[in-house]
Structure formats: C-alpha cells, structure tokens
Amino acid sequence: MSIDIQVDREINLKGEVCPYTFVKSKLALEEMEVGQVLRVIVDHEPAVTNVPRSMENEGQAVLRAAKLNDTDWEIVLRKETE
Amino acid sequence: MGMSAFSDEQIQRYSRQIILKEVGGKGQRKLLNAQVLVIGAGGLGSPAAVYLAAAGVGTVGIVDFDRVDMSNLHRQILHHTEDVGRLKVESAAETLLRYNPDVTVVRHQEPLTSHNAMSIISPYDVVVNGADNFPTRYLVNDACYLLGKPLVDGCILMFDAQATVFVPGKGCYRCLYPAPPPPGLVPSCAEAGVLGALPGLIGCLQAIETVKLILGIGEPLVSRMLLYDALAADFRQVKLRRDPACPLCGDSPTIRELIDYEEFCGVPIPAALAEH
Numbered sequence: 277m278s279i280d281i282q283v284d285r286e287i288n289l290k291g292e293v294c295p296y297t298f299v300k301s302k303l304a305l306e307e308m309e310v311g312q313v314l315r316v317i318v319d320h321e322p323a324v325t326n327v328p329r330s331m332e333n334e335g336q337a338v339l340r341a342a343k344l345n346d347t348d349w350e351i352v353l354r355k356e357t358e
Numbered sequence: 359m360g361m362s363a364f365s366d367e368q369i370q371r372y373s374r375q376i377i378l379k380e381v382g383g384k385g386q387r388k389l390l391n392a393q394v395l396v397i398g399a400g401g402l403g404s405p406a407a408v409y410l411a412a413a414g415v416g417t418v419g420i421v422d423f424d425r426v427d428m429s430n431l432h433r434q435i436l437h438h439t440e441d442v443g444r445l446k447v448e449s450a451a452e453t454l455l456r457y458n459p460d461v462t463v464v465r466h467q468e469p470l471t472s473h474n475a476m477s478i479i480s481p482y483d484v485v486v487n488g489a490d491n492f493p494t495r496y497l498v499n500d501a502c503y504l505l506g507k508p509l510v511d512g513c514i515l516m517f518d519a520q521a522t523v524f525v526p527g528k529g530c531y532r533c534l535y536p537a538p539p540p541p542g543l544v545p546s547c548a549e550a551g552v553l554g555a556l557p558g559l560i561g562c563l564q565a566i567e568t569v570k571l572i573l574g575i576g577e578p579l580v581s582r583m584l585l586y587d588a589l590a591a592d593f594r595q596v597k598l599r600r601d602p603a604c605p606l607c608g609d610s611p612t613i614r615e616l617i618d619y620e621e622f623c624g625v626p627i628p629a630a631l632a633e634h
C-alpha cells in the first residue's frame with residue numbers, strides 16, 4: 277500500500293490494551309467526517325488484528341495495519357459510515 | 359462530543375456498551391444526558407434503576423414515600439438488611455451512587471397524587487412504572503399521556519408478569535383497563551405473594567426498553583404486551599391497539615385531568631387477554 281495516504285488525525289494509544297485500543301479509536305473516528313483518515317499508533321500487538329477486525333465489522337475501512345519499529349504498529353482507518 | 363468528552367474512567371466504565379455498534383460514544387452521550395423517572399423503589403423499580411444507573415443514565419429520579427421493610431428485601435434489591443426502617447429514596451440513592459457516582463439521583467420522597475404528578479414527571483424523558491397499586495398506576499398512565507411521555511410499564515403478581523411500552527397516540531393502560539377494578543377484587547402482593555426474581559426479570563426488561571427508547575434503537579415493546587408465566591416458563595406476546603373509545607386517549611376523551619382513586623393494589627386480568 278502506498279505511503280502517501282493523507283492522514284486527517286492521529287492518536288497515540290501506546291500503553292493501551294484491548295478493548296480500549298478499539299474503544300478509543302472508535303470514539304476518535306466518531307468525531308471525524310466520513311472520508312477522513314485516522315492513524316492509530318499502538319504498542320499492544322493483539323490490537324493490530326483486533327482493532328481492524330472490529331472496525332471492519334462496523335463498516336469502516338482499514339487502509340493499513342503495519343509494524344513501524346520494534347515496539348510500535350500503525351493502524352490507518354478511513355471513516356466510511358457514521 | 360466524542361473521546362475528549364469522556365473521562366478515562368467513563369471510557370473504562372462504559373467500554374462494553376460503547377463497543378456496541380448501536381451505542382458507541384454518541385449513544386453513551388445520549389444516556390448521560392437522559393433523565394429517567396422510576397416510580398417506586400420496589401421490586402420493579404430496583405433492578406430498573408440499578409441497570410439504568412449502571413448504564414450511565416445521567417439523571418435517575420426515584421418516587422417513593424415509603425420506608426424499607428424486612429419483607430421487601432427478597433425482591434427490592436436497591437435495599438439491604440441494614441436499610442430496614444430507612445426511607446426508600448435514601449437507601450435507593452445510596453445504592454445507585456455506589457454503583458455509579460456519575461449519576462445524579464433525584465429523590466421524590468412523597469406519594470404521587472393528582473396534585474404533584476404533572477410537576478414531578480414533566481422534567482423527565484422516559485418514565486418507568488414500578489407502582490405497586492392501582493391509583494398510582496392510573497395516575498402515572500394518565501399523566502404520561504397528558505404530558506406526551508413514553509411510559510415503560512411493568513406489572514407482576516405471584517408468578518405472572520406483564521410488560522409493555524406506552525407511547526402517546528399508540529394506546530395506553532386505559533385502552534386495556536378503562537377504569538380500576540373495585541378495591542379488594544384483585545389481591546395485592548402482600549395478600550397473594552410474589553416470587554422475588556419475577557420483578558427482577560421484568561424490571562430488567564423495563565431498563566432495556568428504556569435504554570432502547572433513549573438510544574432510538576431496535577423495536578420498542580410498543581403496541582404489544584409481553585406476558586410471562588414463571589411457573590410454565592412461558593413468554594407470550596399479545597398485540598395492543600389504541601382503543602378509539604378509550605376514556606383517556608380515545609377519539610372522544612372524557613378524562614382531561616388527573617384522578618385520585620382509593621388506595622388498593624394487584625394485577626388485573628383484562629377480558630381480552632384472558633382468552634388467549
């Protein structure tokens with residue numbers, strides 16, 4: 277996936293575990309407009325699969341879920357529905 | 359609205375319902391902004407108020423003039439053994455705040471009458487009926503209709519229960535039972551008894567219907583009545599229709615103001631339902 281995704285908002289959820297990684301991502305996305313992109317940084321590895329799965333269940337788009345470095349991952353989401 | 363509006367504690371406390379697609383942060387905000395009045399801190403009102411407070415309904419009003427009696431404790435879970443003799447509104451408020459200090463509990467420590475019913479009910483969004491007597495049941499029905507408030511109704515006796523949601527214009531308690539039965543015809547809880555978990559179940563159902571009304575989700579229990587026979591473990595539903603001849607919400611209403619009936623209690627069996 278390309279690197280040039282326009283990110284509208286970023287939240288750092290390092291130190292957070294499931295389900296709060298999802299809950300806080302969901303609350304952040306609720307404040308945004310349809311079509312906008314949210315980048316979430318996590319250091320809790322299960323969140324890298326759990327957050328995208330839950331977001332897809334809610335009808336949101338997962339643009340990327342990738343390792344950034346030894347400790348961190350990024351999850352890039354696009355709001356598709358209110 | 360959104361993440362910034364919730365404290366970390368709120369996010370943790372409500373996380374399992376915020377996760378629900380039908381709730382989310384927006385739904386949680388609606389609950390926190392909602393005001394629900396619970397009539398009676400008794401068998402039905404106890405579980406209803408506990409779950410509404412735990413869910414984060416921002417304001418829970420409790421109407422009850424009575425004191426806790428030892429014989430209440432097998433079903434009225436707002437009150438504990440050490441509360442016997444205390445005012446129910448005080449005991450209820452303390453229990454609710456221990457569950458959730460986020461909630462504002464409004465104590466209405468007085469009997470509901472034709473004089474105060476309108477002013478007590480009018481600030482609230484939804485009313486949960488946990489009245490144990492007919493005069494209050496009719497008063498609440500009439501006041502909610504006249505004020506245009508949704509009424510989440512529940513009724514129990516012995517092993518039988520009924521629950522429904524009355525929304526003005528879609529029928530009311532008087533469409534089913536136009537006037538109270540004569541005093542003494544229907545036994546009261548004190549005379550006939552009640553299984554403690556029965557109001558527990560129906561009060562929980564009333565809490566669920568109230569949350570659904572606040573969130574505007576699902577299919578509310580409107581225009582139908584749920585009947586539960588605990589001994590048979592049987593749930594049934596009957597359709598309810600607004601009665602054009604209803605003295606309150608019918609086409610030519612004769613009741614335009616509140617009425618105080620003589621005190622008595624119990625569960626009536628309407629002829630239309632008894633046949634089913």
